[in-house]
Amino acid sequence: MVESTLNDLRPGEKARIVKVLAKGTVRRKLMDMGMVPGSEVEVVRTAPLGDPIEFRIKGYSLSMRKQEAANIVVETIA
Amino acid sequence: MADNKIRVALTGNPNVGKTTLFNVITGSKQHVGNWPGVTVEKKSGFKIYKGYEIEVIDLPGTYSLTAYSLDEVVARDFIVDEKPDVVIQIVDATNIERNLYLTTQLMELGSKMIIALNMYDLAEERGDKLNVEKMKEILAMPVVCTIASDNVGISELLDTVISEKQKDDHHAWRIGYGDEIESKILEIEKVLSQDSELASKYPLRWLAVRLLDGDENILNKISGSIIASEIKNILASLDIEEYEALMADKRYECINALFPQMCERCMTRMTTSDMIDRVMTNKYLGIPIFLALMWGAFELTFSFASPFMTIVEKIFLWLGEMAAIHIHPDWLASLLGEGIIGGVGSVFSFIPNIFILFFLLSLLEDSGYLARAAFIVDRIMYKIGLQGKSFIPMLLGFGCNVPAIMATRSIEDRMDRMATIMVLPFISCGARLPIYILFAGTFFSKNAGTVIFCIYLLGILVAVTSAKLLRTTTLKGHPAPFILELPPYRIPTIKNGIRHMWDNGSMYIKKAGTIIMGGSVVIWLLAALPWGVEYGSENSFIGIIGHSIQPLLGPLGFDWKISVSLLFGFVAKEIVVASLGVLYGVGDDHFALTDSLLADPNMHSITALSLMVFSLLYMPCIAVVGIIKKETGSWKWTAFSIAYGLIVAWLLAFVVFQGGMLLI
Amino acid sequence: MEHYSGRLKEKMLFASFTGLLYVLAGSIQLFFSLCTMMDLCNMSYFKSDIADLLFAPSDLIGSLILLLIGSIFIYGMLDLRNGSNEGIAYIYVGILISLLFAAVYVLVMTGNWMDSYLLNDPEIKGWDFVNDLRPAIYLGALPLCGYLIWKKEFGNMNK
Numbered sequence: 055m056v057e058s059t060l061n062d063l064r065p066g067e068k069a070r071i072v073k074v075l076a077k078g079t080v081r082r083k084l085m086d087m088g089m090v091p092g093s094e095v096e097v098v099r100t101a102p103l104g105d106p107i108e109f110r111i112k113g114y115s116l117s118m119r120k121q122e123a124a125n126i127v128v129e130t131i132a
Numbered sequence: 133m134a135d136n137k138i139r140v141a142l143t144g145n146p147n148v149g150k151t152t153l154f155n156v157i158t159g160s161k162q163h164v165g166n167w168p169g170v171t172v173e174k175k176s177g178f179k180i181y182k183g184y185e186i187e188v189i190d191l192p193g194t195y196s197l198t199a200y201s202l203d204e205v206v207a208r209d210f211i212v213d214e215k216p217d218v219v220i221q222i223v224d225a226t227n228i229e230r231n232l233y234l235t236t237q238l239m240e241l242g243s244k245m246i247i248a249l250n251m252y253d254l255a256e257e258r259g260d261k262l263n264v265e266k267m268k269e270i271l272a273m274p275v276v277c278t279i280a281s282d283n284v285g286i287s288e289l290l291d292t293v294i295s296e297k298q299k300d301d302h303h304a305w306r307i308g309y310g311d312e313i314e315s316k317i318l319e320i321e322k323v324l325s326q327d328s329e330l331a332s333k334y335p336l337r338w339l340a341v342r343l344l345d346g347d348e349n350i351l352n353k354i355s356g357s358i359i360a361s362e363i364k365n366i367l368a369s370l371d372i373e374e375y376e377a378l379m380a381d382k383r384y385e386c387i388n389a390l391f392p393q394m395c396e397r398c399m400t401r402m403t404t405s406d407m408i409d410r411v412m413t414n415k416y417l418g419i420p421i422f423l424a425l426m427w428g429a430f431e432l433t434f435s436f437a438s439p440f441m442t443i444v445e446k447i448f449l450w451l452g453e454m455a456a457i458h459i460h461p462d463w464l465a466s467l468l469g470e471g472i473i474g475g476v477g478s479v480f481s482f483i484p485n486i487f488i489l490f491f492l493l494s495l496l497e498d499s500g501y502l503a504r505a506a507f508i509v510d511r512i513m514y515k516i517g518l519q520g521k522s523f524i525p526m527l528l529g530f531g532c533n534v535p536a537i538m539a540t541r542s543i544e545d546r547m548d549r550m551a552t553i554m555v556l557p558f559i560s561c562g563a564r565l566p567i568y569i570l571f572a573g574t575f576f577s578k579n580a581g582t583v584i585f586c587i588y589l590l591g592i593l594v595a596v597t598s599a600k601l602l603r604t605t606t607l608k609g610h611p612a613p614f615i616l617e618l619p620p621y622r623i624p625t626i627k628n629g630i631r632h633m634w635d636n637g638s639m640y641i642k643k644a645g646t647i648i649m650g651g652s653v654v655i656w657l658l659a660a661l662p663w664g665v666e667y668g669s670e671n672s673f674i675g676i677i678g679h680s681i682q683p684l685l686g687p688l689g690f691d692w693k694i695s696v697s698l699l700f701g702f703v704a705k706e707i708v709v710a711s712l713g714v715l716y717g718v719g720d721d722h723f724a725l726t727d728s729l730l731a732d733p734n735m736h737s738i739t740a741l742s743l744m745v746f747s748l749l750y751m752p753c754i755a756v757v758g759i760i761k762k763e764t765g766s767w768k769w770t771a772f773s774i775a776y777g778l779i780v781a782w783l784l785a786f787v788v789f790q791g792g793m794l795l796i
Numbered sequence: 797m798e799h800y801s802g803r804l805k806e807k808m809l810f811a812s813f814t815g816l817l818y819v820l821a822g823s824i825q826l827f828f829s830l831c832t833m834m835d836l837c838n839m840s841y842f843k844s845d846i847a848d849l850l851f852a853p854s855d856l857i858g859s860l861i862l863l864l865i866g867s868i869f870i871y872g873m874l875d876l877r878n879g880s881n882e883g884i885a886y887i888y889v890g891i892l893i894s895l896l897f898a899a900v901y902v903l904v905m906t907g908n909w910m911d912s913y914l915l916n917d918p919e920i921k922g923w924d925f926v927n928d929l930r931p932a933i934y935l936g937a938l939p940l941c942g943y944l945i946w947k948k949e950f951g952n953m954n955k
Contacts, residue, residue, distance in 0.1 A: 074377075077373070079613070080613045080615075081377075082196075082198055082376070083195075083613060083615050084615065085196075085377070085380040086195040086196040086198065086233065087195060087230070087615060087617070088229070088230045088233065088384070090380055090381055090384050091381065092381075092384070092385075092388070093384070099413060101413065101418075101507050101508055101510065101511060102413065102414070102415050102416075102418040102419050102508055103419075103508070103509075103511035103512065104511065105510070105511045105514075106507060106510055106511070106614055106616075108413070108507065108618060112227070112229040112230050113226070113227055113229060113230075113397055114226075114227045114230060114617065114619075115409075115617065115618040115619075115620075116615065116616070116617055116618065117503075117507050117614070117615075117616050117617075117618055118613070118614055118615045118616070119510070119514070119613070119614045122613050122614065122615060404888075407882065407884070407885035407888070408885060408888070408889055410882060410885050411868065411885050411886050411888075411889040412889065414871075417864070417867065417868060417871065420860075420864045421864065421868075421889075421893065424860075424861050424864055424893070424897070425893075425896075427857055427861070428896065428897060428900045431900060431904060432900055432903060432904070435904045435907055435908075436903050436904055436906070436907040437907075438907060438911060439907050439908075439910035439911040442911060
């Protein structure tokens with residue numbers, strides 16, 4: 055298992071969230087949307103211009119910019 | 133309150149069909165207004181059902197109640213302060229897990245709750261297996277399956293509302309936060325209970341949980357209490373950020389443990405929505421498709437609306453003529469005809485645009501494409517200090533700034549929205565084109581097209597630069613984080629579209645309309661007084677004001693005639709041309725105006741250029757001012773927008789004129 | 797997804813035929829609208845309608861939209877030929893968007909018609925059905941057939 059941040063994953067890869075490094079409102083918003091340690095995330099695709107990224111989490115689609123994704127530490131799952 | 137009256141609050145995440153359910157329940161008995169003191173829209177409605185008068189309040193859609201946004205504060209305060217009899221949470225059956233996060237927070241507010249499990253047909257179609265009985269049992273609250281768009285489950289829901297109201301007492305499922313946190317909750321609860329007023333108003337456990345969650349809004353609420361300092365001391369000794377994360381974890385842990393018992397999710401099937409998305413956000417086709425759809429929306433908003441606008445204009449023109457013929461004395465006829473009817477006319481002439489625009493926006497939003505559009509263009513918009521959702525308003529601005537500013541409502545973050553509203557007036561709307569055509573055509577005949585194109589480019593450039601500038605000064609900071617749900621594609625309903633269109637259209641008439649009309653009447657008075665002058669001529673007040681501000685505009689190369697016509701431009705930019713016709717004494721004759729402009733020694737190509745630049749940038753028309761006031765809810769921002777526009781216009785026109793004079 | 801594969805050949809044929817027609821119509825229109833624009837540049841601007849020059853590339857844009865629709869169909873066809881069932885999605889969206897634009901043009905046409913007939917607007921006097929008839933409208937018949945034939949297969953989001 056390799057630890058990395060969410061923005062480094064490629065479309066199709068799955069990962070489990072280890073830690074959320076964001077602070078303040080960003081952190082709160084991420085928690086509201088289900089981005090909490092233990093959740094499984096799959097990278098669906100990047101936007102045509104390369105940013106933001108679309109993820110699948112808890113059965114729905116969520117998009118965020120790379121800079122927000124960089125705050126989320128994950129371990130990849132095969 | 134009488135026994136046959138029930139107050140029901142509707143809550144739920146965005147995109148779960150809350151508005152549809154609200155419309156289905158209340159039908160046409162609706163009232164749209166604002167929450168006191170804020171610009172968040174408040175909708176309420178009535179339903180007479182089995183002898184009960186049920187009042188339904190549609191709370192803003194939120195993902196949680198942590199007071200992250202104004203919407204959340206509004207929703208929460210309503211439940212806590214107004215204590216509705218029953219709170220209905222609409223839960224998207226295809227997305228139960230995340231929806232339950234809000235449920236865990238709602239339960240702590242201590243109200244009677246009902247879950248409306250909406251769109252359960254979609255979940256079943258997808259292959260999910262829902263165990264509704266188990267859900268009722270675990271959550272200890274009624275769960276009713278609904279398909280709001282097909283009117284399914286509504287009477288069951290209302291029956292449940294009535295039976296809940298009659299129940300004397302309810303016990304809610306509550307989340308245990310673990311020994312450490314629970315002991316802190318108890319400790320804080322105990323302190324809070326010393327203030328009996330607080331204890332009678334709020335559920336204390338909820339207050340304690342919110343305080344441990346670092347909720348500043350709640351901290352303010354108790355700041356007047358005798359126990360405020362004691363609470364602050366307890367909180368100061370704790371690492372609140374740590375607690376906040378721990379508590380969120382606990383909520384999700386709880387959901388994770390219970391969710392599999394309520395629902396077996398089918399993970400493998402690829403849905404139609406996923407397939408559509410693959411095309412719509414395709415690396416190569418995504419942007420062209422986006423641009424094509426935007427062009428289509430633009431074309432419909434402004435081309436298809438044009439006959440309706442003509443009808444409206446003709447009606448008001450006819451009314452004005454009627455007034456002129458049948459009303460005596462003449463001054464009254466002129467006031468009614470040109471002032472009031474003209475003013476009402478300019479309010480109504482935007483109606484076709486606005487109605488069609490909101491109909492299309494509603495279709496785009498309900499279909500789920502609006503979120504994808506933001507997803508696709510966010511990269512570009514972020515670079516200039518705005519965000520993905522700012523794009524559509526900017527595009528609409530080329531047609532008319534008024535609906536464009538109204539379209540910024542889809543931007544949740546207030547700072548992002550303000551920045552978008554403030555830069556929008558620089559986008560050159562259709563009404564400014566007649567000015568460019570006149571002056572570019574007269575003074576740059578060969579290169580008129582290029583000149584006009586450059587003016588449009590200048591508008592975009594100023595908008596972009598202003599966005600950057602605002603972001604480093606008044607609206608400091610980066611655009612808000614872009615964390616956006618991409619809801620599944622759905623077929624939008626015409627009914628919702630029409631309702632959305634009607635709500636926003638009538639809102640526009642009521643709110644912006646009064647300002648636009650007032651402004652029009654003031655301009656009329658200025659043009660018609662003092663007694664007996666020719667309307668809008670040199671001797672009228674507006675002529676006198678034009679003369680007196682001329683020194684200010686002199687450095688830009690404008691004489692008093694231009695100054696006066698620019699004043700008229702406040703009503704609507706296209707009037708600039710008409711009023712120049714009056715001032716040069718040629719009336720409506722376009723060619724005569726061209727000739728007299730060419731013959732005027734004060735006018736030459738550089739003045740024309742400076743005038744076009746100034747017209748592009750200076751204060752948008754009264755309608756835009758009215759709508760800015762309405763949408764920002766602040767005179768300060770409105771004044772800022774006007775002042776900023778005037779300053780930028782003056783400076784750039786100054787540079788163009790003086791620079792041009794030097795070069796010659 | 798198995799049930800899609802049954803009539804794959806049919807769909808590939810449909811997609812390539814429709815796609816090629818749209819691309820063809822789009823290319824022709826693009827060529828002519830570019831020619832007209834070049835020509836306009838040599839004329840006096842004030843006489844010609846400058847609003848037309850700025851916004852109207854409605855023909856230029858129209859041609860680009862035709863090309864776009866065509867390429868969505870062809871993209872889908874190529875995907876299907878490569879054995880990827882996702883191609884179906886492109887055909888579905890292609891049908892959706894071509895019908896959408898046919899509707900847009902029909903509405904614009906209705907608007908113009910109302911302007912000229914109901915109001916006798918002098919600006920657009922002599923409005924003629926043919927003036928507003930765009931390739932996107934009559935070509936729309938093809939995807940409309942496609943939609944009617946495969947409605948059920950595509951339609952599991954019609955609820």
